[in-house]
Each structure stands twice: as C-alpha cells, then as structure tokens.
Amino acid sequence: MTVQSDGPGGLEAVRRAGIETTGIEIVDESERTAKPSDLFWPWFAANVSVFGISYGSYLLWAGISWWQASLVAVVGITVSFIACGLVAIAGKRGSAPTMILSRAPFGVVGQKLPGVFSWIISIGWETFLAIMATLATATVFRELGWSSGTTTKVLAMAVIAALIVAASVAGYHVIIRFQSVLTWLTGLATIVYIALTLDQIDIDALTAMPNGSMQAVVGAFVMVMTAFGFGWINIAADWSRYQRRGTSGGRIVLWNTIGGALAPVVLVLYGIMLAGSRPDLQDGIANDPIGTLATILPTWFLVPFLVASVLALVSGAVLGIYSSGLTLLSLGVKIPRPAAAFVDGVILTLGTIYVVFVAQTFLAPFQSFLITLGVPIGAWAGIVIADIALRKHDYDEPALFDPKGRYGAVNWPAIATLVGASVVGWGLVVNAYPADVTWNNWQGYLLEPLNLAEWNSETLEWSGAWAFANLGVLFAFVIGFVVTLVVQRGRVRRQESV
Template sequence: MPPTSRTEPEQFVDTATRPETRGIELIGDDERHGRARDLFWVWAAPNVSVLNFTIGATMILLGLELWQALLVIVAGAVPWIFTGIVAISGPAAGTSGSVVTRALYGIIGNKIIVAFTGWLISAVFLALNWLASSFMGADLLAGMGLTDPVVVPIAVTVVVSAITVLVAVFGHGLILRIYPAVSIALIVIFLVVTAFILPHVDWSYRAPEPLSGAVLWSSVTIGFTILASTPLSYANSPDIARYLPRSTKPSHIIAATALGGALPCILFTAVGALLATGVDAAGMDAGIEAALLDLLPGWLGALLVLGVIVNTVSLNGMTTYTSSMALQAVGIPIRRIPSAVVVGVIGTALTIYLVMSTSLLDAVNLMLQFLVIVSGPAMAIFTTDIVQRRNRYDGVELFDQSRTSRFWYTGGWSVPGMTAVVAGGVVTALCLSTDVWTGPVSEAMGYIDLSVPAGMIVSAAIYGALSRTRLGSLPSDS
C-alpha cells in the first residue's frame, strides 16, 4: 500500500527536475511553499483550449443569437467559483481532495465516489482533449500528404499521451514551474488566431429561425449545462493547492483558481461563437477544428496545432497527475507514478476508440452533458461540507481507516453523503436533455434543461440537513 503519513521513512521532494514520488501522503508544514496567485497560471494553461472554440460554436448551433450565446457563455463560467472553493480544502488537510472526501462519504463510500468523480471523469476528459489534438494533428499532417484516417490520428494520440504521462510523472513541481510560461505562450497563440478569425465574423448574424418561449429556454439551458460541466468536473482542485502554506488566505485561493479557469474560458468560448457565425453549414459538418484551420494561413495553422497539443499536454498532464492519486485513494495498492501510467494507458485506449467512431463536436457535447449527473451533485456536496466545517480538516484523522475512525460513520458509509449524491444524480438525470436521453421533467417542461441547478440544490440541501444529525460528524465541529 502507498504510505499515508509523513512519518514514513521515504523522503519526498517537490521539484521540477525530479519525478514526484509523493501521492496522497500528508504534506508537513515545513514542506509547504508557493503563493495563491501561482494557481491562476496553473489553471489558465489547461483552459486556453481549442475545445472552447468547439463549445462556443455549439452555442450558435443551438439556434441562439450571438448576444444570447455570449450571455450564456458568461453565465456558464460562474460555476468556476465552486472549483475555487473546494481548492481551499487541500492546504487545510495537506492531502489530496480524494482523501478529504472521506469526510463526506465515509471510508468505504468514498472509494465508490472517487472511482467515478476522481477517475472516470478524469478518463473521459483525457480522451476528449486527446481527441481534439488527434483530429487537428491529423488535419495538419493531411496537408503534408499523410492522409491515413486511422493510423495518423492514432499515432498523434500515442505521442501526445506519452508526453502527457511524462508531465504527470514529474508532477506538482514541474506543473508549478512551467505552466505560467505555457499559459502566456498559449494566450499569445490564441489571440493571434482570434485576430485572423475576426474578419470572418458575421457581426450582423441572425439565427435562421429566431427562438422564443420554451424552445429558446431549452437552447439556453442546454448550452449552460454544456458550459458548466467543465468547472464542475474539477473537484480535483485541492490536489494542486495542497502544497500551499496553511496560512494562505482562502479567498486568494478561490480567486486565483476561479479566475484562472473562467477568464480564458469566457474569452475563447466567445471567439468560438463568433467563428461559427462566419462558417457555412458545410464547414460545420466538416468539424469546427477543420473549418478553423481553413481560415488560417499555413504557418499559423501549424502554430495553432502546436498550441493545441501543448494545451492538451498541460490539461491532461494535470488530470493524469490528480487521477493517479484518486486510484490510490480508492485503495488500489499502487504508487503514484505507476498509477499515472495506468491512467494514461486507459485514457489513450478510450481516445483511440473515439477517434475511430465519432466527431469531436458530437463527443464533446454529449459527454459534457452526461458528466453533470455525477460532477454537479459531488461538487455541491463538497462545497457544502467545506462551508459547514469552516474548512477544518485534520489530515491525520482522514487517514484513519479503522472501524473506530471518525469517518467510519455507518459501516464505513456516510448516509448523508451517499443519500445526497444519489438523490442529486437522480434529479439531475430527470432534468437533463440530450440527443440520446431526455429526462421526464425536462420533457414535460418543453426540453428545458435544469439539470445543473436542480441536482446541485437537491444535493446540497439533503447533505446540509442530514450531516447535522447524528448520522454526520458536524456537531463536534460546530
């Protein structure tokens, strides 16, 4: 089993020049370092992404006017606040968020939840982002005469995933060191691309069939669900913040994390919506990534593909890093570095399957909508627990997995946490509207999608109420 306390004989060093062997082990006060503002760049690098262009174009495909799409994009960035809030539990506990959530779900229950929220969601996002780089890399190589529709995308996937796993192996120290430079480089590339996109924007764009009433609200709410699913999936944010000193102000952690993710998402998702106004139906059918490359000069197209690959490595490197700790928290007897390799192999296999079976636009929209069934309730419960406990987590207690543990609850299960996440997931599914599944509540309301707010409100309310009873551990914290 991986060591779970800093009293273990192994010495851990958090540096950019050596692989990080620490996984979920506790971080002592003498090992804490960094500043909250460093988190801004750590979160900006993964979110200067071509997927933002894809999602922005989706807002127009949903039938929204340009101004409506821009408002939905801004609203969809608001859930980044939750990503920032859960991040503050990392420095408080000195360990991974996948261990902190033992306080929410119980020692055994947490293993089930982490298997979904900390690993399954991570694997899906690995595949989505590698899929983007695979398609765009294949489009670029096609211009050089490499046109095999199967071998080329798979080859790009394997190369990019190998680099990604290497970043995850070096871990937190490397991420903290290089992501600021990566963020700045990506922002410059994407701003130059934006400058070439703007002349093609139809500023007088009007939806072919203007929407109104329930149909309009259906498109608005579906768009919001797609957008909100990204920040709600980042319940791993404590993992990146956990090295910060305990004295770091929580408000600074929240602001740096939320703004680092939200600002690039708003800007470049808006650019994606603008781009869609100038692309005809045939271009959209070919894929927004291919349409984008067609608008750019060859040198900039190549630079953009390089930027997409760098962004993919930065996002998936961080995702692989945190999901490797999730595997440890589930109880699998594996060290962090081998765990990162396992996660990378699984994500690569899923990406190869998607490369051969779907388009980027279809894959992104469908997966992002379905993910909120798990991620929305889980994020609401985590946030509620932090507020109710006033962010007080004892790392040593969290590693006590015996039957006398404070977090053993009822046979290893937290009734408040498990009830809230299941009920919230059911409500989310009932209110969800996708191409392959429409919940009865959504259908009765004219396909309006209230899955995110409904699921989160129900989860937070149930957990908040039950955790204050004898079934929870909050009374001794109050």
C-alpha cells in the same frame, strides 16, 4: 507524511530525478510553500486551448441568439469556476487531494462511491483531449498537403500520449513549471489566431440571429457549466493542497476563478461570433473542432497553430491524468502515484485508439458522457461545498485515513443524498443524440410525468420546451447542497467539538 529514503535506487533517487512521490498522503507543512497566485498557471494553461472557440458553435446549436449565448458564456463559465474555487478551499484546510478530503462528508469508505464517478469523468476528459489533439494534427497536415493518413495519426497519438503521461508521472512541481511556459505560448498563439481570423466576423449576421427560448438558454447555461468548471471541480483541491495553511480562502477562490475562467470567456465569446458569422464551420467543428478552426488560417501559421493547440490540449490532459491517478489511489489501489498516472495513461491511449480509428464521431458520445456524469458530479459538488461551508476548522488529517476516526467509515445520509439527487437529476436530463448513442436513452424518465417533454420511441426523438434544458444537473447540485446544509449540520458540529 514525509517520504523516507529507501536506498540509491528507491524513492530518494526518484525524487532527485524531479518526480513527485507524494500520493494521497498528507503533504508536509514544509512543502506547503505555494502562493494563491500560483494557482493561476495550471488553471489558465489548461483552459486557454483554442478548442474553447468551438464551444461558440455548440452554444449556437442550442438555438439561441449571439447575445444570449454571450451572456450564458460569461455567467456560466465564471460561476462554474467559482464553484471550483470553493472546493479548492478544502485543499489548504487538509493538505490532501480532493477525493481524500471528500471523505469528511461521505466517510472514509463511503467516499469510494463518488470516487468512482470522479475517476471515470477524469479519464473521459483526458482521453477526449488526447483525441482532439490527434485529429487536429491529421487535419493540419492535410491542409499543408502532407500525409494525413493512418501513419500520421498513429505517430501523433504516440507522441501526444507520451507527453501527457511523462508530465503527469513527473508530478506537481514539473507540471507547474510546464504550465507556466505553456501559458505564454498558447496565449500568444490564441491572440494571433484571433487577429488572423477577425475579418471573418460578420456583425450584421450576428445581430440578425433570432432569440431562443428561456428553456434553450437554461440548457446552454448547464452545458457551459458542465463543460468548463464542473468538468474540473472534482480535482480542484489537488492543486491548492500545496498552499500555506493560513492562506485566505477568498484569495484561493479568486485566483482559481481568474485562472480558470479568463481564457474560456474570451475564447467562447469569440467562438460565438465566428460560428454565428460562418455557419458552414459548424458541421466540421462537431467532428474535429481544432482541425476545422485551422482551415480558415493562412498556410504560414498552420504549424505554429498546430504546436500551440496540441500543447494546450496536452496541458489540460496532464491536469486530468495527474488527478485521476490520485483518485485511483483514493479508491484503495496500492501502487505509487507515478504508477497510477501511468495506468491511467494506458487507458487514455486505448480510448484514443478506439475513437480515432474505430468510431465515426466523438461529439455525440462525448456530449452524452458530459451530461450523464455531470449529474452525480453536480450532486457531489453540492454536498462537498455545503460541507466546507459548515466546517469552521481544518480537517483532522489522520482521521481522513481511519474508518474508525471522527469521519467514520460510511456516512449513509450523504450517500443517500448523492444517490437521490442523481436519480432526480438523471430523470431531468436527456441524451441529445438519441439515434447515435442509443445506450443512453434511459434518461429523462421524469420529464413526461411532469409534462415537461415527450418521447417518441419510434423516431427516437424528444419534443417539448424543456426537453434539452438539462435541468437535472442544476437540480442535483441544489439538492445536494440544501440537504447537506440541513441534515449534516449537527454531524459536523459534533465532529469539530472533539
């Protein structure tokens, strides 16, 4: 759809200011000029944050050895971004955001159910990144001997929130330019960080770490998938919708995977080595990841480290808030895209205020949040990827906005698959911090009946080999994928025969 001018003070003036006015409507063919390699910049910039190093500590907390953690990191991160790339194929087939394209398997109205989950997880991710940037600023200021109290946190939060909201309101073209610059800046800072802390690595300590159980390895693998590629999978097509229609799907998957996985693989591998060599860092990383990583740096590099780290976190949050705004529009909210991004920015700011100034820790609720929403998002991903595999032609774009079109209003079998896979998935995951996040202790209800784990209601503890393997995310994905391949084949064939 082409955006029409509505006067000097209207949409045309907004576009001249460099702000993207395209919302959830179909992108004009004339605007689809991006190359597959362009996908590298937003994905790399959003995932090159030094925060990735902290995941080395999280993996070792699972009770596995450094080589097991390394294998999990390489395979889990890569596979999760391949899944993102597969969803991104839909963008070049339909010229619309991910949650609009998801109307094909779920129906134009039925898509609102997974759309709500998608919106919540995007809001959660961007808020989490803003929180980390604020806390990191306060910690670095403290290390420099400067003020690091409430005033510093308030000012840091205000600047960070303003950067995130301003870039996301500006939209696609500004974000792409912004990310390409940040890629070089944050990449260089990360290389310097590794060079300055390389002397902290103790190979003997790493090789002495005992191997963990198979169940612990599976749990770590699921955590890595959920934290990286699966954390972005619900927005993967938002960036590929500007690709030329004839672009190879394989090239989209390739550049999406390289851009998303390259930096995290390197960072997590280094983080595993650092945490394994310095166990004393792990408690600090749990509450202030980037700030704790800064404590082992020489003073002269603290300011460059802070600037690069905060901008990297802002980069990731910008992608999240841009897409959460599009998801909000897909749910039926009738406001312009920039306004939707601003609304989500207000929510992000309020969430940051609560965690930074009220909550005592954010690791426990964040990990619980990841697993809880990771289950339905995993089921959704399985359904959507199977639907993409079944389709041989481009989407009927007008039908994506018409409940009476070929995709229908509600595809009840797809809804049932999503709900059923989520119910099974939630029954096979547990809250890793049951004493701290008591409101989420309802999960894991299938583990005891299947003799996979035991729950002690008095001590609020899970025990058993499979208790923390988080099998539910994998099961939800597999159920969604397999059921859709079998059940929806005829429906897709009938749609494409019209």
